[in-house]
Amino acid sequence: MKYLFLGLLTIFTVSCNMAQSSVKPTELKTKTRTDYAATITASDLKTHLYIYAGDAMEGRMTGTKGQKLATEYLRNFYMDHGIKSPLEENNYYQRVPKSYFRGKEGTMDSENVVAFIEGSEKPDEIVIISAHLDHVGTDSSGNVFNGADDDGSGTVAILEIAQAFQQAVKDGNGPKRSILFLHVTGEEIGLYGSKYYTENPIFPLENTVCDLNIDMIGRIDPKKADNPNYVYLIGSDKLSQELHDLSERVNKKYSNLELDYTFNDENDPNRFYYRSDHYNFAKNNVPIIFYFNGVHEDYHKMTDTPDKIEYDLMEKRTRLIFQTAWEVANQEKRIIADKL
Structure with missing residues (x-):
């Protein structure tokens, strides 16, 4: 009986060791930033964009019913994913009063949508990721200008980025610095939402590390048709050489896109540097990067629809x-504006 017991004990021990050794290495591995980046998928971007740039949003003109539906979609996303507001609980709206839209007849009260992940080590230092939530609405016949690329693409990109960071938080790998996800209103009528934020910041602008602004990243500039694996970068070196170098280094290591600086030229006749929401941060000495795919034949037309988006490239x-x-x-040290 003694030997039988020892035999059974040996079998049990061997079985346990075999069971432990059968655990796949990936099951024991701590998740990395690349794992979180992989949660950003073309499929999810497409799902969001077909809703966000659908006809029901009526072109998202500032202050209209369609724009209110759009902000509700964003708010619900953040609530559903447990990403908090930096304002009072469950209030994701930074109100922009009607009176602020000076000289814009018919414009009603509007709102920026804000969501927030607090940093684990340097919570007072804020990284902003921004995009404008509005578009140009409908025409006199009721035709909808969907604005899938402009700027539905930037808007839903922020949602996917926020979800990736939130998963990192759940896994105990949250960012050291805080991140503000900022969806601004009124861009199409004069950069009003971002202007309002910089004049009424939720967090002090001196604590804002940078603004990464996304405005149109879902299409291909016809001039780049032969090499579509690109993105235009504007402004990365205007205020911070350090931010520019960091951007180049990250792209080379993780993405290997062509970073095209055509529109970063001081003599660019399009003056894109001055035409999206990052500019209101740059005016306040906050380093910025503007991500952009260039204009195309559907820019500000009814044909800027979700079916035209290059989702794999957008991913x-x-x-x-x-x-x-x-x-x-x-990173350990905060980037600085070293070119003021």
Whole structure:
């Protein structure tokens, strides 16, 4: 009986060791930033965009019913994913009063949508990821200008980036610095939402590390048709050489897109540097990067629809922005504006 017991004990021990050794290495591995970037998918971007740039949103003109539906979609996303507001509980709206839209007849009260992940080590240092939530509405016949690329693409990219960071938080790998996900209103009528934020910041602008602004990342500039694996970068070196170098380094390591600086030229006749929401941060000495795919034949037309979006390419661009935000939020030293 004694020997039988020892035999059974030996079998049991061997079985346990075999069971432990059968655990796959990936099951024991701590998740990395690349794992979180991989949660950003073309499929999820497409699902969001077909809703956000659908006809029901009526072109998202500032202050209209369609724009209110759009902000509700964003708010519900953040609530559903447990990403908190930096304002009072469950209030994700920074109100922009009607009176602020000076000279814009018919414009009603509007709102920026804000969501927030607090940093684990440097919570007072804020990284902003921004995009404008509005578009140009409908025409006199009721035709909808969907604005899938402009700027539905930037808007839903932020949602996917936020979800990736939130998963990192759940896994105990949250960012060292805080991240503000900022969806601004009134861009199409004069950059009003971002202007309002910089004049009424939720967090002091001197504590704002940088603004990564996304405005149109879902299409291909006809001039780049032969090499579509690109994104235009504007402004990365205007205020901070350090931010520019970080951006280049992250892209080379994780994304390998062509970073095209055509529109970063001081003599660019399009003056894109001055035409999206990052500019209101740059005016306040906050380093910025503007991510952009260039204009195309559907720009500000009814034909800017979700079926025209290059979702696989949009996935790559969104992952690059996530990786850049991750680096800015987690490196030891805060980047500085070194070119003032």
